[in-house]
Amino acid sequence: MAVSLVNNTGTNYSLYYNVLNYFKTIMSNHPSIEAVALGDAGDLDTDQFTFYPIGNVNIIEAKWGETVSSYQIELTIADKVKNKNNESEPATNAQTISFFKVDDVVDIQANTLSILNDLTSYTQRGIQGFDIDGEIVCTPFSDRFNNGLAGWVAVFTLTTHNDRNRCLFELM
Numbered sequence: 001m002a003v004s005l006v007n008n009t010g011t012n013y014s015l016y017y018n019v020l021n022y023f024k025t026i027m028s029n030h031p032s033i034e035a036v037a038l039g040d041a042g043d044l045d046t047d048q049f050t051f052y053p054i055g056n057v058n059i060i061e062a063k064w065g066e067t068v069s070s071y072q073i074e075l076t077i078a079d080k081v082k083n084k085n086n087e088s089e090p091a092t093n094a095q096t097i098s099f100f101k102v103d104d105v106v107d108i109q110a111n112t113l114s115i116l117n118d119l120t121s122y123t124q125r126g127i128q129g130f131d132i133d134g135e136i137v138c139t140p141f142s143d144r145f146n147n148g149l150a151g152w153v154a155v156f157t158l159t160t161h162n163d164r165n166r167c168l169f170e171l172m
Contacts, residue, residue, distance in 0.1 A: 014069040014162035020057060022130075023075065026122060027055035032115050033077070041076040044149060053079035053112060053151065055119075060155070069162040070133070075119060077112040078151035081105055081142070105142045105150045112151035113138060120154060133157040 020038060027036045034051035037044065041056050054077070061072040082104050116138060124132050134157055142150040 014160045016059070016062070019059065019071055019073075019158065019160075022123075022127070023055075023057040023073070023119075026119055027057070027075075030055070030115060030118060032111065041074065041153060044076065044078060044147075053077055053108075053115070055115070064162065067162060068159050070157055070159045073154075073156055073158050075116060075154045076151065077115045078141075078149040079108040079112060081108065081148045081150050108150045109140050109142070109152060113140075116152055116154045120156065123158070129160055131159045133159050 024036050024038070027033050033053055033055045035054040037054055037056040038058070039056070040058055044054070044056060056074075056076040056078070058074040058076070059071050060074050063070045116136075120132065120136050123130055136154050136156040138152050138154045140150075140152050
């Protein structure tokens with residue numbers, strides 16, 4: 001069941017939990033993502049998910065400016081590599097593989113890059129509380145994990161307004 005996301009209705013997007021929840025929500029709502037994880041993408045190597053592709057969000061760094069909070073975000077979209085096993089149409093021997101490979105890594109990388117485009121485009125244009133500063137750097141992988149995953153990692157800086165109110169508590 002899709003989780004609804006209400007644009008900017010009383011949501012303080014500068015809070016760590018809200019940034020994580022935002023990405024969890026849009027990845028859960030994406031029709032091509034079957035599971036959502038949180039944390040260092042290296043941990044995907046040890047986790048086994050029932051369904052693929054998976055989306056993973058990781059906040060690498062947070063910075064506070066005068067009136068903004070900036071988060072360096074790492075989104076990983078990965079799918080399980082499957083061997084093609086000579087899948088061809090018997091009468092014509094026509095293969096459906098885009099390149100002559102024994103697995104579907106090319107297809108996975110095409111799909112996962114498209115998913116990352118959906119997620120970052122929505123974030124740039126669909127949420128007034130967020131700005132993506134600079135470029136979104138996307139890097140493919142296929143041999144990064146021991147559990148047969150392939151896909152793409154996108155790294156970008158997400159900026160949101162932050163009043164940085166003075167501390168509300170008497171600390172001395």
